[in-house]
Ligand SMILES: Nc1ncnc2c1ncn2[C@@H]1O[C@H](COP(=O)(O)OP(=O)(O)OP(=O)(O)O)[C@@H](O)[C@H]1O
């Protein structure tokens with residue numbers, strides 16, 4: 001909407017469809033409530049014909065550049081893969097505990113002309129531009145928490161063993177990737193999570209994919225709990241379990257030796273090793 005010839009609102013065109021085929025556009029605030037290492041995050045509201053019309057959303061824009069479709073494609077691919085793994089994990093634990101928000105991609109339709117004024121009071125780095133691509137996600141109400149980081153760090157006070165087990169499961173089930181960087185909101189025993197990271201053997205999951213080094217770094221701080229202790233970790237024959245070697249490490253593996261197939265390379269120095277992909281069955285549910 002225009003006031004005296006000046007555009008008032010930040011808005012998007014209709015997004016790509018969500019899992020049910022609904023498309024939404026968003027109107028959102030004139031300054032981000034968060035600017036992280038990668039994105040500016042705005043609070044907004046969804047418009048459209050679907051059931052989520054008039055619900056709160058977040059709009060995420062690339063912080064350091066004009067967002068293109070190619071910027072968000074890998075993000076969607078990560079969420080697609082993480083969601084498929086969450087589905088099989090949920091079947092395994094017999095509860096719908098883990099889900100990921102779907103990032104709907106949309107083009108900016110209008111950018112408010114009042115932003116320069118707002119910027120005086122609410123300093124922020126991002127300069128939105130018309131036609132740049134952003135994503136729209138459901139707004140997560142409640143305490144937004146980080147359950148594990150992209151390098152596997154775990155909040156020692158977190159009761160969220162199931163999220164740590166999920167990350168471990170993703171390796172166990174695929175032997176080629178680990179889904180981590182789990183952040184979002186716990187609603188009872190359910191975790192609604194947003195934009196995770198995948199580290200993969202092929203390094204094909206976008207900018208945040210740390211490849212084999214990322215996988216190893218994740219497992220070097222992952223500590224198994226009673227859900228995941230029998231599951232496979234990366235099989236790296238020449239490197240010992242953290243418990244047995246003298247490397248500086250904040251959270252060494254404390255699993256019984258017979259189960260310990262977490263191999264810990266010297267911290268931050270494991271970029272060259274490619275884990276062996278075993279021919280063994282992918283998953284043995286009787287051990288869960
Ligand atoms: N769907 C959501 N609902 C509510 N808040 C959200 C949502 N997604 C992200 N946030 C908020 O925005 C912050 C940053 O989001 P995100 O991790 O996607 O961006 P980032 O650039 O990687 O930021 P950081 O470097 O802080 O991780 C989160 O810590 C959270 O506070």
Ligand SMILES: [Mg+2]
Pocket residue numbers: 036
């Ligand atoms: Mg982040």
Ligand SMILES: [Zn+2]
Pocket residue numbers: 164165168222223224225228229
């Ligand atoms: Zn584990």
